[in-house]
Amino acid sequence: MMLTGIAIWLITIAAALVLWRRDRPALAKGGRFAVGTLKNVLPIMLLALPMAGFLTVLVPDRFAAILFGAETGLRGHLLATVVGALIPGGPFVSFPIVLALWNSGAGAAQMVTLISAWSVLAVNRVIVWEAPLMGWRFVLLRLVTGFWLPLASGLLAEAMLALLPPGSIGR
Amino acid sequence: MTVPHPAPPQPRPRNGANRTSLLIVAALSAASGIACWIVKGEAGMVQALAIAWDLFVTIIPVLGAALLLAGFVQAGIAKETIGRWLGAESGMRGLVVATIAGAATPGGPMAAFPLVLALSAGGADRGAMIAYVTAWSLNGFQRILVWEIPILGPEFAALRFLASLPLPILAGLMARRLPGWGR
Known part of the structure; x- marks a missing residue:
C-alpha cells in the first residue's frame, strides 16, 4: 500500500x-x-469503515469460501451475479461487503463478478433512478445488452488470474 | 433513440442525495455494529474496530491524492467536451469515445442519467448511449480512485478494471445490432 x-x-x-x-x-x-x-x-467513509470491520467479524470464517470460493466455478459466479444485483446503495455499502466476503474466503474473480453485477444490474438504481428518468424502454435495452457482462468480466478475470503467479492477488 | 426529448431534468442538489447516503450508511453501520455486539460480544467489537482502524490508516495517505486526481480529471474534461465528442463520432470510434467519456463522468446516477438524456436529444446513437452508461457504471474513474483502490487494493482494482475494459464496447455493438428495436 x-x-x-x-x-x-x-x-x-x-x-x-x-x-x-x-x-x-x-x-x-x-x-x-x-x-x-x-x-x-x-x-x-468514517461510518462505512466500522461497518467493514463489523461485517468482517460477523461473516463466519470460510462462509464466503463455500459460496463464492475460487473453486466454486460457474456456480459461484452465478450466485455472485444475483447477490451483486441486489446490493443497494453506493460504493460505501458494496465495497465494505465485498471486503468482508473476500476476507472470509471468496475468490477474487467471483468478487469481480459481484462488483460488475452491482454496477450494471443494480436493481435498486434501476427502480429509483433509471426507469423514472430514462423510461423502461431504455432500461430494457440496457439490460438485454448488459445481463451477460458480470459473468463475462468474472470469467475474463479468472483467465487473467490463471496467467499470474498464484497468490499475486489474494487475501 | 433520436426522438427529441423535453429538456432534461435538472440534477437534484447533491446535498439531498448525500444526506440520504449518510443516513443509509449510518443505519447499516449501526445495525451491523449491534449484530456484531450481540453475536461476538465485546471481543468482536474490539476486533472489528481494529480492522476499521487498519483500513483508515491505509486509506488516508491514498485518499488525498485520489480525490485530487479525480478532481483534475473532472475539471480537465468538461461536460460540454464530453457531449461534443459523443455527438461528433460514429462507428467504432464513437463507441470507444463513449466508453472513455462514461468512465470519466464522475458522480452517481443523478449526474449521469440527465447527461444521457441530453445526449439522446442531441442525436447520439443508441449504441453510444449504451456504451456510455455501461462504462460509467462498470469503470467510473472516480469510484475506482476514491473507493475501490483504498478499500480493496490496487491489484484487485487493476484486475477488475482490465477484465471490464472491453465490455462497454461489446454492449454498444450489441445494442446497435439488436433486431426489431426500430430506431
Whole structure:
C-alpha cells in the first residue's frame, strides 16, 4: 500500500503539472472539486469503515469460501451475479461487503463478478433512478445488452488470474 | 433513440442525495455494529474496530491524492467536451469515445442519467448511449480512485478494471445490432 500511495501521488502531481501548463483555471477547479468531494465522502467513509470491520467479524470464517470460493466455478459466479444485483446503495455499502466476503474466503474473480453485477444490474438504481428518468424502454435495452457482462468480466478475470503467479492477488 | 426529448431534468442538489447516503450508511453501520455486539460480544467489537482502524490508516495517505486526481480529471474534461465528442463520432470510434467519456463522468446516477438524456436529444446513437452508461457504471474513474483502490487494493482494482475494459464496447455493438428495436 506504501508503493500505491507513492504511485498515485506521482500520477496526481503529473496531472497537476499538465493542467498547470495547459489550463490553470482547471487546476483550481479540480482542487475545489477535491475539497468538496472530501467534505461529502469523509463522513460517509468514517461510518462505512466500522461497518467493514463489523461485517468482517460477523461473516463466519470460510462462509464466503463455500459460496463464492475460487473453486466454486460457474456456480459461484452465478450466485455472485444475483447477490451483486441486489446490493443497494453506493460504493460505501458494496465495497465494505465485498471486503468482508473476500476476507472470509471468496475468490477474487467471483468478487469481480459481484462488483460488475452491482454496477450494471443494480436493481435498486434501476427502480429509483433509471426507469423514472430514462423510461423502461431504455432500461430494457440496457439490460438485454448488459445481463451477460458480470459473468463475462468474472470469467475474463479468472483467465487473467490463471496467467499470474498464484497468490499475486489474494487475501 | 433520436426522438427529441423535453429538456432534461435538472440534477437534484447533491446535498439531498448525500444526506440520504449518510443516513443509509449510518443505519447499516449501526445495525451491523449491534449484530456484531450481540453475536461476538465485546471481543468482536474490539476486533472489528481494529480492522476499521487498519483500513483508515491505509486509506488516508491514498485518499488525498485520489480525490485530487479525480478532481483534475473532472475539471480537465468538461461536460460540454464530453457531449461534443459523443455527438461528433460514429462507428467504432464513437463507441470507444463513449466508453472513455462514461468512465470519466464522475458522480452517481443523478449526474449521469440527465447527461444521457441530453445526449439522446442531441442525436447520439443508441449504441453510444449504451456504451456510455455501461462504462460509467462498470469503470467510473472516480469510484475506482476514491473507493475501490483504498478499500480493496490496487491489484484487485487493476484486475477488475482490465477484465471490464472491453465490455462497454461489446454492449454498444450489441445494442446497435439488436433486431426489431426500430430506431
